[in-house]
Amino acid sequence: MDQILNHAPCGFLSLSEDGIVKDVNQTLLTQLNYQADELLGQHLNTILTGPTRLFTQLYFFPLLKLEGHVEEMYLSFQSSSLTEIPVLINANQRVENSMNFIDCVIIPMQKRDMYENELLVAKKEAEKALEEKHKAHAELETALANLQTKQEELLKHKIATMKELELARTIQETSLTDPISNEQLKIDAYYKASSELSGDIYGCYQLDEYRYGIIILDVMGHGLSSSLITMSLQSLFQRLISKGDTADVVMKELDNHLHNLFGNNEDTRHYCTAIYLMIDTKKQVISYVNAGHPPAIWQANDGSQTQLRSTTLPIGSFEGLTFKVNTINYSNGGRLFLYTDGVSELFGPSFLTNFVLENKNLSLTRCKEKMVYSLNNSSEFNYRKNDDQCFILVDIK
Template sequence: MDEQLNHAPCGFLTLSEDGFIIEINQTLLRILNYSQDSLIEQHVNSILTVPARMFLQFYFFPLVKLENRVEEMYISLETSKREEIPVLINAVSKRVKERTVLDCIIIPMRKRNEYENELLLAKKETEQALKAKHKAITELETTLKKLEIQKEELLELNQQNQKYKIETKKELELARIIQETLLTNPINNDKVQMEVFYNASGELSGDIYGIYQIDQYRYGIILLDVMGHGISSALITMTLHSLFQRLISAGLPVDLVMKELDSHLHKLFHNNEEARHYSTAIFLLIDTESQKIDYINAGHPPALWQDPDGAQYELCSTAPPLGTFEGVVFETKNFTYRKGGRLLLYTDGVDPLASNYLAPLLRKTVSLPLYKLKEEILLYLNNEKNVYHKSDDESFILVDLK
């Protein structure tokens, strides 16, 4: 790296295609309080906050792969002292010595954030003052007669609301029953053994899954998480279900199934960008005769595969979430397995990053039967709710391949 770039007034680093640091200038090392030796050949996750790691995995790398560049993306870095530093990142991919690398310019935004926070605070104080003044004027102008009229209107409205609330609750309960009826049962035979868990954070859920035996040897497993967890998300899961049930049961290839689901979401919101929803998804096609698994991960938390000896592999994101970008090419990944391996698929309500809890638990319980592992995960989820009061849809699928 030349001297001018090494001491430029902004950060600079070069990443490999899979996110490992190849070069980093002194300016960025000084900002992060690291030495060069401690970061070279380390993964970029080592200088990112947890939300930034997820953001780069689900959006930054897929976007660079799709468009060969990223402009003014806002993320947060983490110094060696665990200090969070907001930055803007610009990146471009290029070919160097027959491999693809990413050159990144990083601009700290600490001062700008301080100014924006001061402006927002001043705006909030002004709005509160105006609201207080308006309220005082309104109270002075309100007459006793008007209050009585409003009181009668409110009583009538309250009665209508109570009736609507009861009717809505019944309709939501019916919708919840229909949604849960769509969920397929786990398959257990001499080839595979499965356990599933599904829990909506409210009446309806944005999570949905499907498990299908296609023929004597092939099994299709799909898990999706539609943005949000309200009525709109639940309706979208139902339309996706009818589509993927037909496609997977017909034994279509993994990439074609994901392409059709992506096209379906784009068509749903073709004329209404404000209502657009996206969905993360992971689909696996298991062939027990050839002992091979084909899969595509569209922005979903990485599934975990564990060999019989305990070695683990992450089935990381290979494409952006469904419904985000037009013209995405879905590339099928695959691997062969040995009998006795274990697979775990989950949504981010269970664990946003599998490395936090699920991976160590899977490794520790390699000898336990599936139902015992399921009990351990549920115990963890209950403890998390008691500590952090989490409220999110939760789904996971456990598979043993015999």
């Protein structure tokens, strides 16, 4: 299990189809006060209360077999000290190596239940005090005071939740690769999430002395679900690119990964646009696959431009997609501009190609600064604040 998922701000549990624990993240282990070796290989019943064990056999597992997923089911876990922990569980079935597995996301509900119950009690007390205003004015004031206290506690809980989301955003941003600068090329990037978490991700890697891999993806949607998928894809493409897989292999593996995540569940399916380029500075060749992503722009040093347009549907959209590798040869270097739709949709159709052409003599750093200024001052900016923004600039010498 990768580090990001292991310490995600929610529990993760992977089971065999008969309920044996195959994997568990550190977040859930901490919540239950278990060590990994105490749960791995044990049945799910180990961490369930008595009534919940019966409930899972009657409803949880049958519903998984019938529909392939479970959404927001309320269960009761118990810690190693037998403390009851109410949770919400989302689960999906997946098949790996001809074996069925059940992946579960677990969200503890202790504080939420406590606050909601206390608020309901305080509300009932306030309503009763209003009905008996002349008899129990003092009780009304007490109930209203209790309600205020509970609201303040709920606000504190909301602030704590926002801090956890901020931590998740920080983890997501630290997974982004650093700029690259050497005698062969220079790479710089810009990344801005629309909210706490983003569905955009990119990576830039030096594979050997002459080869470089660059990828940029945009997962459908925003927020927690898209960001978890993004981090899952990031872990996979980093491994694939680092070992030098070709562009078609990288895209095919990412496509398979999305299909394995969601199976045939159309309600939860997410697709992702992506473009991956491999630059060979020795052969002076750029090979790429564009899967439904906005076209990257290649501008040779003589000012001629080529758009690296999409040649297939986004990954995760349909099974059986084929990914054809396209190539561009160059001789005297040039500049590449890759971006997500959060950038292109702020401007007219020809703005970006003109921008790259008009600023070809600017340094990469100055060109990046000028693009960021254009983004922040676009007339469409206020209407599209809810979209992530990401772009990559590459100078090949």
